[in-house]
Amino acid sequence: xxxxxxxxxxxxxYYSNPELIIESCKxxxxxxxxxxxxxxxxxxxxxxxxxDIAMGAYPIDLLNGLNIKDVLEQIEENxxxxxxxxxxxLDLHHATRESLPxxxxxxxxxxxxxxxxxxxxxxxxxxxxxxxxxxxxKIATVPVLNHCFSGRKxxxxxxxxxxxxxxxxxxxxxxxxxxxxxxxxxITQLLTETDSPYLWKEFxxxxxxxxxxxxxxxxxxxxxxxxxxQQIYLNYCRIFxxxxxxxxxxx
Ligand SMILES: [Zn+2]
Numbered sequence: 001x002x003x004x005x006x007x008x009x010x011x012x013x014y015y016s017n018p019e020l021i022i023e024s025c026k027x028x029x030x031x032x033x034x035x036x037x038x039x040x041x042x043x044x045x046x047x048x049x050x051x052d053i054a055m056g057a058y059p060i061d062l063l064n065g066l067n068i069k070d071v072l073e074q075i076e077e078n079x080x081x082x083x084x085x086x087x088x089x090l091d092l093h094h095a096t097r098e099s100l101p102x103x104x105x106x107x108x109x110x111x112x113x114x115x116x117x118x119x120x121x122x123x124x125x126x127x128x129x130x131x132x133x134x135x136x137x138k139i140a141t142v143p144v145l146n147h148c149f150s151g152r153k154x155x156x157x158x159x160x161x162x163x164x165x166x167x168x169x170x171x172x173x174x175x176x177x178x179x180x181x182x183x184x185x186x187i188t189q190l191l192t193e194t195d196s197p198y199l200w201k202e203f204x205x206x207x208x209x210x211x212x213x214x215x216x217x218x219x220x221x222x223x224x225x226x227x228x229x230q231q232i233y234l235n236y237c238r239i240f241x242x243x244x245x246x247x248x249x250x251x
Pocket of ligand 1: 087195
């Protein structure tokens with residue numbers, strides 16, 4: 001059974017040789033998430049047995065001139081190549097609250113496209129955690145993965161109740177916030193991620209650091225490492241690999 005990195009950015013702007021990074025992370029099944037027209041296109045070439053691709057639009061890029069229509073077109077053109085729409089989201093850390101209506105308009109268009117093709121969504125929520133937890137259940141008819149969620153406990157509980165998934169970054173080894181998330185979230189709604197190249201003591205981070213998270217999650221949940229690893233891979237498959245098929249069988 002393989003490890004899972006459900007959110008990473010293995011882009012040329014961070015790694016001189018992305019192929020080599022993937023080659024060095026053979027034990028990890030990864031989801032590389034694009035953020036704009038350039039990275040969405042670039043990561044297509046990286047697809048392989050243990051590498052899935054998601055295409056999205058970072059909320060800040062959309063406020064800074066990235067055209068939503070162009071992104072929607074690009075995603076639709078490549079819909080059979082991707083397992084999810086992401087990274088998408090709301091961000092009130094790098095942008096002001098005045099931009100929120102525009103950000104909501106953007107994410108709603110992206111989620112509608114994901115709904116149309118029954119692709120799960122991978123969502124960023126920096127300093128807009130409440131807004132994401134309230135909005136997404138209203139607009140998404142597909143699984144929602146909250147990546148690197150920094151909201152408070154009550155919001156996490158709301159998200160869990162709404163059936164959302166949460167991916168925990170490798171810095172759970174020392175972050176008490178993420179350790180609390182692991183305690184609250186049922187193992188069936190948990191995933192591991194790295195957000196490479198970020199969020200690790202060394203820069204650039206790589207998907208291999210998810211191994212540390214598995215150890216920590218096992219410790220917190222009082223489970224065997226292998227059982228955690230297996231459950232997280234099953235969660236990944238349920239969300240990204242079999243979601244469409246399940247839907248077809250159920251309907
Ligand atoms: Zn990210």
